[in-house]
Amino acid sequence: xxxxxxxxxxxxxxxxxxxxxGQASTDQTAPVAQQSKQQVLTSQDAEVFLTKAEKxxxxxxxEGNQVEWVYSNFITEDTEAxxxxxxxxxxEVGVKYAMEAANFDSVEVTADQRRKLDMLKLSLVMxxxxxxxxxxELARVTSALNGMYGKGTYTDKSGKVLSLGExxxxxxxxxxxxxxxxxxxxxxxxxxxxxPLYVExxxxxxxxxxxxxYKDLGVMWRSKYDMPADDFAKELDRLWGQIKPLYDDxxxxxxxxxxxxYGIDKVAQDKPIPAHLLGxxxxxxxxxxxxxxxxEDADPGYDVTAQLEKNNYDEIKMVKGAEQFFTSLGFDxxxxxxxxxxxxxxxxxxxxxxxxxxxxxxDKDDIRIKMCIQKTGEEFGVIHHELxxxxxxxxxxxxxxxxxxxxxxxFHEAIGDTIALxxxxxxxxxxGLIDTIPDESKDIGLLLKMALDKVAFxxxxxxxxxxxxxxxxxxxxxENYNSAWWELREQYQGIAAPVDRDENAFDPGAKYHIPxxxxxxxxxxxxxxxxxxxxxxxxxxxxxDPIHRCSxxxxxxxxxxxxxxxxxxxxxxxxxxYKVLTGKEEMDATAVLDYFSPxxxxxxxxxxxxxxxx
Numbered sequence: 001x002x003x004x005x006x007x008x009x010x011x012x013x014x015x016x017x018x019x020x021x022g023q024a025s026t027d028q029t030a031p032v033a034q035q036s037k038q039q040v041l042t043s044q045d046a047e048v049f050l051t052k053a054e055k056x057x058x059x060x061x062x063e064g065n066q067v068e069w070v071y072s073n074f075i076t077e078d079t080e081a082x083x084x085x086x087x088x089x090x091x092e093v094g095v096k097y098a099m100e101a102a103n104f105d106s107v108e109v110t111a112d113q114r115r116k117l118d119m120l121k122l123s124l125v126m127x128x129x130x131x132x133x134x135x136x137e138l139a140r141v142t143s144a145l146n147g148m149y150g151k152g153t154y155t156d157k158s159g160k161v162l163s164l165g166e167x168x169x170x171x172x173x174x175x176x177x178x179x180x181x182x183x184x185x186x187x188x189x190x191x192x193x194x195x196p197l198y199v200e201x202x203x204x205x206x207x208x209x210x211x212x213x214y215k216d217l218g219v220m221w222r223s224k225y226d227m228p229a230d231d232f233a234k235e236l237d238r239l240w241g242q243i244k245p246l247y248d249d250x251x252x253x254x255x256x257x258x259x260x261x262y263g264i265d266k267v268a269q270d271k272p273i274p275a276h277l278l279g280x281x282x283x284x285x286x287x288x289x290x291x292x293x294x295x296e297d298a299d300p301g302y303d304v305t306a307q308l309e310k311n312n313y314d315e316i317k318m319v320k321g322a323e324q325f326f327t328s329l330g331f332d333x334x335x336x337x338x339x340x341x342x343x344x345x346x347x348x349x350x351x352x353x354x355x356x357x358x359x360x361x362x363d364k365d366d367i368r369i370k371m372c373i374q375k376t377g378e379e380f381g382v383i384h385h386e387l388x389x390x391x392x393x394x395x396x397x398x399x400x401x402x403x404x405x406x407x408x409x410x411f412h413e414a415i416g417d418t419i420a421l422x423x424x425x426x427x428x429x430x431x432g433l434i435d436t437i438p439d440e441s442k443d444i445g446l447l448l449k450m451a452l453d454k455v456a457f458x459x460x461x462x463x464x465x466x467x468x469x470x471x472x473x474x475x476x477x478x479e480n481y482n483s484a485w486w487e488l489r490e491q492y493q494g495i496a497a498p499v500d501r502d503e504n505a506f507d508p509g510a511k512y513h514i515p516x517x518x519x520x521x522x523x524x525x526x527x528x529x530x531x532x533x534x535x536x537x538x539x540x541x542x543x544x545d546p547i548h549r550c551s552x553x554x555x556x557x558x559x560x561x562x563x564x565x566x567x568x569x570x571x572x573x574x575x576x577x578y579k580v581l582t583g584k585e586e587m588d589a590t591a592v593l594d595y596f597s598p599x600x601x602x603x604x605x606x607x608x609x610x611x612x613x614x
Contacts, residue, residue, distance in 0.1 A: 043109045050116050053097045054401040058363075061401075064090055065361040072370060073343055075351040088139070095135070098124045102212050116402045119570070122224040126201070126517045127208030127217075138204040141197050145515035148194055154186030162186070164281070171281050172288035177262050181498055184276035191509030198509060199478050201517065202471055209472075218469035221519050225408055226573035233469070235587070236521065239528050240462055240492075242589035243455070246596055249603040250455055251494050252612035254278075254286065257293040272496035272614045275489070282511050283495050284460040286452040293452070295602075298445025300425065300438045304377025307433045313380075315344045315373040321431060322383040325419065326391050329552065329559025334390070335365045346372035356382050358389030358416075363404050364397050381423045388416035396569030407565070407574035410525025415566070417530035418537070427551035440546075440598075447548060447599040454527060455596065459492035461524030466492075467508060468520075482507055494614035525587075532591040536582045537562060548595050 064086055071083040101120035109117065126142060128135035154162050162170075167183050174180055205217045214220035222229035251273070258277055259267040267273060279288025308318065316339075323334055346354060354372035361368065367390040373379055392415050396404050406412040425446075428434045467488055470476035476484040482501055485508045489495050501507060508514045535547055541555035552558040565581050575585035582588075593600070 041104060041107045043107065043113060046104050046107060046109045046113045046117065049100060049104070050113060050402075053101075053120065056093065058401050060090060060093065062362050065359070069359065069361065069368075069370075072353040072357075073350075075353065091139075094124060095128055098127065098212065099130065105213055115571075116400075118224075119402050121212050122220065124208070124212075125221075125519060126205045127212055127220070129204055129207040130211045134204055134207065138201065138208070141201045141204070142517060145194055145197050145201065145509075145517075148190065148197075149509075149512055149515045152187070152190035154183070154189060156182065156186065168281050171276070172279050175261070175292070177266060177277070180276045184281070184498065187281060188505060188507055188510045191506045191515075192504050194509040194515055195478065195481065195504070195506040198506070198515065205517070206472055216472040216474075218465075218472035221465070221521070222469070226575060236462055236524060239524075239587060239589045240459065243458055243528075243592055246451075246593055246600050247455055247459060248494075248612060249600055249607060250451055251614065252607045252610055253603050254289075254293055254452075255494075256607070256610055258289075261292050270611050270613075272490050272494045274498035275495045276498045278456075278495070282460070283493065284457055286456040287449060290449050290452055293448070295444050295448065298442070298448070300442045300446060301436075302425075302428075302434045302438070304380060304428065304433065305375070307428075308375055308377065308380065311433060313375065315375065318373060318375065318380055319344060319369070319383055319387075322380070322387050324431070325384060325422070325427075325553055326387060326559075328554040329562065330556045331391055331559060331563065334367070334387075337366055338368055338390070341366070342368040343370045344373050356386055358386045358393070360390070360393035363401070365394065367393050381420045384423055385416040385420045388419040392416075392566045395563055395566030396571075398567075399569040399571055403569045403571040405570040407568065407570055407572070407577035408525065409519070409522040410529055411574065411577070413522065413526035414529035414533060415562075417526060418533040421530060421534045422551040422553055424549055424551045426545065426549060427553045430551075430553060440549075443546075443548065443598055444602050447596055451596055451599055455592070458524060458527050458592075461520060461527055463488040463492045464511065464513060464520040465524075468514070479503055490614065528587055528589050528592060531595050532582055532588060535591040535594060546598070547591075548598070 067082055067086050071079040098121050101117045104113075104117050126138065128138045152164060154167060156162055162183075164187065167187050170183050171180060174183075202217070209215075209217040209220040212220065214223065219229045222232045225232045227235070255267060255269060255273050258273060259269055261267075262277065267277065273283075275283045277289075278286045280286065313321070319342075327333055343352065346352060352372070353370070356371045357369065359368045359370060360366070369383070369386045369390065371379075371383070371386065373383070389412060392406065392412060393404075406415070425434060425437045429437050467476065467485055470484060471481070480503070482503050482505050486497055486501065489497075497507070512518070513520050534550070534552075537552045537555075537558040538547055538550035540561050541550075541552045541558040543550040543552075561581060565577050568577050568580070578587070579585045
């Protein structure tokens with residue numbers, strides 16, 4: 001799955017934690033925490049505090065983003081050290097303001113002030129305890145976990161040392177059962193040593209969350225969605241309940257095809273699918289095994305990669321083409337600085353971080369992308385996705401500092417993916433990349449390929465945080481870490497470990513977001529929201545095609561509606577932004593079912609007589 005991250009996230013503090021830096025404040029005014037001991041705090045005090053916080057973050061943001069840009073594009077020991085030091089400084093500033101914001105929990109303030117105060121508190125993903133020694137220990141443990149993951153390798157049976165990238169490539173392309181099993185087990189050798197550190201990190205993060213007034217860290221994470229924490233958990237379960245029938249049909253079909261490939265002695269037709277056979281190290285997306293499960297006569301009759309070459313598209317022309325999508329909706333063209341400051345190709349003379357990403361350096365117009373663009377059809381879609389982030393970033397630039405982010409942390413990814421959903425054959429014909437639109441008989445292959453990535457991911461996007469919420473609440477104890485992980489994998493995904501795993505294995509640690517302490521529910525939300533946004537925009541555009549064939553290209557009406565939501569940033573509860581676009585304040589996963597309706601009908605036909613379920 002091609003994922004991206006964006007410099008603008010839910011709040012400025014998250015932005016700064018990821019990419020920011022700056023000096024500690026030189027303002028000699030006594031911190032609010034000290035003032036509270038001397039006087040009763042008021043709404044006016046909150047306004048003074050928030051004005052000071054936003055002003056300081058405004059000063060830190062540009063410098064920090066510039067430091068991280070240089071590090072990502074010129075990776076040396078010096079730039080790495082500079083990035084680490086400045087990130088530490090901004091973390092300290094974030095902690096300071098989060099702790100001070102908590103002093104206003106019982107103060108009567110305006111709704112706008114309360115929203116900003118809550119943002120300052122909730123922006124800390126892994127809050128440190130209010131104890132210098134424990135805070136330092138949390139920083140040490142977190143750094144150690146990240147280092148263990150980042151340096152992880154596996155030495156195969158031939159003695160070759162393989163990185164995660166190399167292992168993932170084998171997982172994607174090999175069809176040798178035993179080789180896949182070796183790679184799968186090999187990568188999981190990196191995580192057992194993480195377990196004691198993870199236990200410590202969880203305990204310290206819980207203590208930090210409790211210092212901010214939350215029962216545990218899981219409750220704190222769930223509290224940032226403009227609804228009670230328990231209600232948010234129920235909302236995710238409700239959405240999953242809507243999608244599960246489609247997932248079950250996909251699972252049944254894929255299991256049957258894998259049984260034919262590897263034998264039903266290896267892929268039992270009444271049990272979960274072995275986790276190493278789905279083309280991905282974590283079995284979170286299955287697109288890499290499309291060749292094994294593709295329908296007969298699924299070729300749509302065109303190859304976007306070949307068409308890009310035929311039409312003389314280089315990397316810049318690909319980006320220009322994606323920009324044209326947005327200008328066709330009524331958005332202003334990208335600023336000249338975008339073209340002079342972005343990274344489009346991998347330099348030959350230095351190391352860079354090639355992972356596709358969208359950047360907003362100054363909260364105004366200095367927006368950029370960083371990609372080592374490959375001239376492929378897949379990358380053409382990714383560019384549309386990345387520019388979705390950039391146009392979102394520019395749309396909310398006039399909001400107050402703390403509101404320059406997405407309505408909730410799923411929105412940014414959802415908006416990027418919404419745009420990518422409009423890269424349809426109809427769109428490709430309109431821009432001259434293909435000559436004819438394939439008839440609907442070719443849709444099944446295209447839909448299946450997308451479902452292997454999008455639909456297959458959804459239960460994984462849900463269970464990662466469900467496991468962590470159980471850890472943080474104490475329901476899942478260290479001795480049960482691994483068994484609870486696989487129980488959730490089987491329950492939600494119908495996937496099982498291919499070999500017995502003991503409790504020392506700590507398989508959750510083999511997924512970056514676990515040792516990295518990165519919340520994961522945002523990805524679940526994005527995979528639901530993008531289809532609802534796409535459906536709503538298609539309806540606004542006057543589309544009469546099936547939803548999976550719709551492109552909003554050239555629709556000023558759709559562009560106006562989209563821009564209205566983007567301009568709101570994080571200034572209102574996400575439900576308000578949702579209502580502007582969809583007419584409802586509640587998410588509805590039936591849009592996913594509508595999009596894949598032809599595929600689900602086809603899957604049910606293929607599954608007749610099969611023993612489905614797990």
